[in-house]
Amino acid sequence: EFDCYIFILYSQVLKAQYFSPWKGEQQMYKLDIGWPKTPEDFTGQTFCVAVDSLHGLVYVGQRGDNVPKVLVFSQEGYFLHSWNDTVEMPHGIFVWNTETGSSVWITDVGTGKYGHTVKQYSPLGKLLQVLGTPGNAGSSLIPLQFDQPAEIFVEETGEVYVVDGDGGMNNRLLKLSDDYKEIWLTGSNGSGIGQFKIPHSVTVDAFGRVWVADRGNKRIQVFDKATGEWLGSWSGCFSEDGPYSVRFSADYKYLIVAQLNINRLAILAAPPVGSIGDCVVVHSIQLADETKPHLVDVDMKSGAVYVAEIGAQQVQKYIPL
Helix, strand or coil: CHHHHHHHHHHHHHHHHHHCCCCCCCCCEEECCCCCCCHHHCCCEEEEEEEECCCCEEEEEEECCCCCCEEEEECCCCEEEEECCCCCCEEEEEEEEECCEEEEEEEECCCCCCCCEEEEECCCCCEEEEECCCCCCCCCECCECCCCEEEEEECCCCCEEEEECCCCCCCEEEEECCCCCEEEEECCECCCCCCECCEEEEEECCCCEEEEEEHHHCEEEEEECCCCCEEEEECCCCCCCCCCCCEECCCCCEEEEEEHHHCEEEEEECCCCCCCCCCCEEEEEECCCCCCEEEEEECCCCCCEEEEECCCCEEEEEEEC
């Protein structure tokens, strides 16, 4: 009985060490408690966040009845303005900067007349472009149709990656050209190599690889951005909860992943060119209970991490130390 008690005590100590941000490694991030300046500006469920590091802006997508769907803040946390037109249920958001200007892409998983689309807006909320057939869920490529598209990533070249979808009929990753034609497509529903169960987030690294949070399969899958060829997957870090988001740190040394059901941000070592290898958690940030971190974005200038939290109905900012 005594041995059993010692074992329980020991495992609790181990557990405490594991969850502690001080487990022999230095803390990597600290919460910016002054961001935003006026938290009461969040009036709905905050599903997604995107940073425009070039112009010092942070865009937040939120859901709810009679709430503005997109809020715009400065990097310092001041609320600037909001917009609402033609966004039904934002799921993912992304800022695309080019030499000629910036735009904001939003995936809309609504089931009404604006839903099942990926839309491009001006920074002030003017609708510029709609991908997909508004209001129609589908799998077709001509015309382009989505079913609850989860997230989008746009390269400087204008080439587009979309993970489709957030629990609809499609479980696929599409790469589109800058005029929105299919370059390649991969994925179907399942747990085999290159298959997905709720592909939820997508990002591209500096080495020509596309990273997908395969949420339902509790793994991250990696593909060659030129060909769509499968390069590997990570599942060892996600036994407790699947990855909800994938974003790289500003130096591409780490991959930052939100795990919604265990209220945690996992910071993984990103592999350089070559083999994907196994995932290694180098640090984790344990958030408060019921925070429910959904999607994250990183300021590629300052390295700050912004976390959209559905449960807490807020976005939090973490600063690298």
